[in-house]
Amino acid sequence: MTRSTDTTKLWLKLLLAERGRSGVLAALAEIEEVDVEIVEKELDELRERKSNVKPKRKKTALELLQDSNVEGHKLTLMKQLGCAYESKWFLTEMWRVRTFLESHGIKADRLKSRSDALPKVVNVLHRMSESELSNALSELHRTERGDFALLADQIMGSKQESSKTT
Numbered sequence: 001m002t003r004s005t006d007t008t009k010l011w012l013k014l015l016l017a018e019r020g021r022s023g024v025l026a027a028l029a030e031i032e033e034v035d036v037e038i039v040e041k042e043l044d045e046l047r048e049r050k051s052n053v054k055p056k057r058k059k060t061a062l063e064l065l066q067d068s069n070v071e072g073h074k075l076t077l078m079k080q081l082g083c084a085y086e087s088k089w090f091l092t093e094m095w096r097v098r099t100f101l102e103s104h105g106i107k108a109d110r111l112k113s114r115s116d117a118l119p120k121v122v123n124v125l126h127r128m129s130e131s132e133l134s135n136a137l138s139e140l141h142r143t144e145r146g147d148f149a150l151l152a153d154q155i156m157g158s159k160q161e162s163s164k165t166t
Helices: 003-032 036-051 063-067 073-086 094-103 116-128 128-143 145-164
Strands: none
Touching: 003 036, 036 063, 036 073, 063 073, 073 128, 094 116
């Protein structure tokens, strides 16, 4: 929130504490030159509208894939890649997600998070052939240990090699 919004809320809280709800509503009605009942009605409508708005829950990869009309082995591969994506084993970082999507012709410059990108990733998986999905999954298993483990192996390997030479 902005500073002016916070300040306004603080002033309103002080007014409510000092004058009470009915006093603040009466003053507002007088300023707006309307009846207090109209102000109360609008306030109740605002409260009702706010309570009816429910946050939209994002679907998981499995939920998105259930909506697709794919069956058999391809669906199994897609589910494995979808679960790997959600657990950050597949397309581990946002730059990789963007690269993956753009390599399949989907604009990814406005995506802010991996969860925002999930429907687009599932869409690309849906368009991929079974062999492409198998290749992506085998690549995933080949690098399953992750970037940090590979880096650690390289560091440890270089230390072992240097200790052998001395």
